[in-house]
Amino acid sequence: MSAANRGVVYKGPGEVAVESIAYPELALGNRKCEHGVILKVVTTNICGSDQHMVRGRTTAPSGLVLGHEITGVVVECGRDVEFLTPGDLVSVPFNIACGRCRNCKSGQTGICLNVNPARPGAAYGYVDMGGWVGGQTEYVMVPYADFNLLKFPDADQAMEKIKDLTLLSDIFPTGFHGCVTAGVGPGSTVYIAGAGPVGLAAAVSAQLLGAACVIVGDMIEERLAQARSFGCETIDLTQDGDMADKIEVILGEREVDAFVDCVGFEAHACGCNHGKEAPATVLNSAMSLTRAGGQIGIPGLYVTEDPGAADEAAKQGSLSMRFGLGWAKSHSFHTGQCPVMKYHRPLMQAILFGKVNIADAVNVQMITLDEAPKGYADFDGGAAKKFVIDPHGSVAA
Structure with a gap:
C-alpha cells in the first residue's frame, strides 16, 4: 500500500513547514520490519521538547520530520504482528522500545538499548534519538508494535475522549x-x-x-x-x-x-x-x-x-x-525520559472512567496540519494551550 503523506518539517531555527514526505514503509534500513505497523494518524501533539529544537537550541538537522506524541489507527501490519489488526485505535508511547533488551525487560523503556546506535533511548522525530521519522504527519511507521502500542478497548468510546487520550503518548x-x-x-x-x-x-x-x-x-x-x-x-x-x-x-x-x-x-x-x-x-x-x-x-x-x-x-x-x-x-x-508504558494503561483507565479531565487542565486546542506552523509560533509565545494536530479531520468529524 502507498499513498500521499505530509508532515511538519524542521527547516532551521524558528522555522517549520508542512511538506510532502515519503509514505512510510515497513522497513528498517534495508530490511523488512515485520514487527511494525503503519498508522493513519488521528491526533499528534506539539510538545515543548519540539520547541527546543525549533528555537535552534539543539543540534537538530534541517529536514527532520517532527513529532513524538502520536495516536492513530492501524492500517497495515507486518507479518510478525500478532495482537493488533487494521482498524485498531492505539496510543503510541514517545519512547521507542524493542521489548527484548535488559532495560526494556526491567520496565526502563525510555532507555532501550537496541533502537538508537548513538545512546540508550529513542523517540520519533527527535534530535539524537535514533533518526526515527516523526509523527506530526498523516501516516507513520511504528516498530515493535505488539510491545509498544496501547490499544484502546473500544474505539468509539475512545474517540469521544480523544482530546484526553491523545495526551497518553507523552x-x-x-x-x-x-x-x-x-x-x-x-x-x-x-x-x-x-x-x-x-x-x-x-x-x-x-x-x-x-x-x-x-x-x-x-x-x-x-x-x-x-x-x-x-x-x-x-x-x-x-x-x-x-x-x-x-x-x-x-x-x-x-x-x-x-x-x-x-x-x-x-x-x-x-x-x-x-x-x-x-x-x-x-x-x-x-x-x-x-x-x-x-x-x-x-x-x-x-x-x-x-x-x-x-x-x-x-x-x-x-x-x-x-x-x-x-x-x-x-x-x-x-531524571530522564518517562517510561511511558509504565503508566499509560492505568492513566487510560483514569480517563475512561472519568477520574481525571486532563484535556481541560492543559487546555487542548485542536488545529489542522496546515495550522501547525502557527501553532508552533503561538506556543513559543507562551500560549496557555496544548496544540493537538488533527491531520485527517478525524476529530473534527
Whole structure:
C-alpha cells in the first residue's frame, strides 16, 4: 500500500513547514520490519521538547520530520504482528522500545538499548534519538508494535475522549512520572516548576495522587490562570521576593515535601532578572525549597549539547548546581525520559472512567496540519494551550 503523506518539517531555527514526505514503509534500513505497523494518524501533539529544537537550541538537522506524541489507527501490519489488526485505535508511547533488551525487560523503556546506535533511548522525530521519522504527519511507521502500542478497548468510546487520550503518548505519563519520582502521595505538599503543558499535567497528576496542596510557579499569567482553574495555588515568578517566603504564605511552612521540575534547560532567572537565562535556577530552587529527606522529580528536559546557551559550560550541558545542599538535605533526584508504558494503561483507565479531565487542565486546542506552523509560533509565545494536530479531520468529524 502507498499513498500521499505530509508532515511538519524542521527547516532551521524558528522555522517549520508542512511538506510532502515519503509514505512510510515497513522497513528498517534495508530490511523488512515485520514487527511494525503503519498508522493513519488521528491526533499528534506539539510538545515543548519540539520547541527546543525549533528555537535552534539543539543540534537538530534541517529536514527532520517532527513529532513524538502520536495516536492513530492501524492500517497495515507486518507479518510478525500478532495482537493488533487494521482498524485498531492505539496510543503510541514517545519512547521507542524493542521489548527484548535488559532495560526494556526491567520496565526502563525510555532507555532501550537496541533502537538508537548513538545512546540508550529513542523517540520519533527527535534530535539524537535514533533518526526515527516523526509523527506530526498523516501516516507513520511504528516498530515493535505488539510491545509498544496501547490499544484502546473500544474505539468509539475512545474517540469521544480523544482530546484526553491523545495526551497518553507523552505529557500525562511524563507529568505523572515526575510526581511519582518526587514522592507525591496522599497529603503531600508539592511545588511544580513551570505551567506549560507538562507542568499542568504534573499538577493534575499530583492531585490524582492525593496531594494536599499543589503550588505551580511560572512567569506567564495566562498559564498561571490555567493552573488556578483546576484548584492549584500559583506563584508569579516575575515578581521579586524570596521563594521560601512565598511558599510560607501559602503553606505556613517554608519548604514542600516534593518538587517537580517541568522547565528544563531553558530556565530563566526569577524576579527582576527574569529575562535572563539561568539554566540551573530550577534545580537550585528545588534543593532550597524541598524539605530534608524530600524527593525531586526532573521530567524537564536537559541536554548534552545546547548551542544557544549563554556560556560555554552550559553549551556542553554543564550547569552550576549547589549540589552540596542537596547532599546535606539527603535529597533524592530522578531524571530522564518517562517510561511511558509504565503508566499509560492505568492513566487510560483514569480517563475512561472519568477520574481525571486532563484535556481541560492543559487546555487542548485542536488545529489542522496546515495550522501547525502557527501553532508552533503561538506556543513559543507562551500560549496557555496544548496544540493537538488533527491531520485527517478525524476529530473534527
